[in-house]
Amino acid sequence: MFIPQEVPLGMVPCPGGTFHMGQTDQDISASMVNMNKQVTIAGFYMDETEITNNEYRQFVDAIKQDSLDVLGEEYVMTELYPDTTVWVRDFTYHMGDPLLEYYYTHPAFDDYPVVGVDWFAAKYFCNWRTKFRNAAREETGYANDPNFRLPSEAEWEYAARGGRNLATYPWGGPYLRNSKGCMLANFKPGRGDYASDGFAYTAEVGSFFPNDFGLYDMAGNVSEWCDDAYMEASVPVVWDLNPTNPDDNEPRKVVRGGSWKDIAYFLETGTRNFEYQDSARSYIGFRCSMIQIGMGTNSALN
Helix, strand or coil: CCCCCCCCCCEEEECCEEEEECCCCCCCCCCCCCCCEEEEECCEEEECCCCEHHHHHHHHHHHHHHCHHHHCHHHHHHHHCCCCCHHHHCCCCCCCHHHHHHCCCCHHHCCCECCCCCHHHHHHHHHHHHHHHHHHHHHCCCCCCCCCECCCHHHHHHHHHCCCCCCCCCCCCCCCECCCCCECCCCCCECCECCCCCCCCCCCCCCCCCCCCCCCCCCCCCEEEEEEECCCCHHHHCCCECCCCCCCCCCEEEEECCCCCCCHHHHCCCCCEEEECCCCCCCEECCCEEECCCCCCCCCCC
16 A cells, blocks of 8 residues: 655645756846756655744754754854854945844744855754654654755756746746735845835745745745755756756855845846855755655656
């Protein structure tokens, strides 16, 4: 008897399929790094929202309680604890002190996306989450689930499109407002204008409509770490089935989705960007993914 894989708490299924990965609008920067390519993605799960401050605090508190003696306080506080100084360092002549003091620690920001976390810390969170979930499953006699991990760049773009092939934005259309004139994401709509979408900085996760897969904030709010190393020639180089580019020697890692401080171009599903793996920013967060296993045409194993 086939027992389907349980959908992890806080995740939604992204059924596998084929789509055109790459730029869907004019390449205004003439970067030539994301030409169209048809690829196939196996089924996977992805977090419904970006990882929040509250969720990340649970991780940090658990590490402090269980692993501080092994990892050392200096490692935990410098490598895993969010760098709250990003609110001051990322922008010159900017009054970021209130966010530095309150954004990560105050309950008022519990449901806002965690920032100030570099690629290594995001990966460590995924590993901890895997161990935490599977320890609970073992206690109840269930088999271990696959690992939580950062999504590949191809998975991220496929998920962002939500089944809408060649869609410019996750909601499908080429416009940034709905028929009532409301903004469809948290971004910078004009010079000096950060608040027209209702938020000057980040927004509570899930503040805008989800895409057709049920995923929130796949454009705007915060950019998101992907597992892949950044390579300008990745489109013609990687395979067309579950493409990925793991390269430990490349310090640049892919970030996708655009953020609260970005113009609309960076929100497009086909726009590629990167950040150095050891850099924490006030506009980069992350979410986790997990492969689907079992039978069926949409699973990772057929």
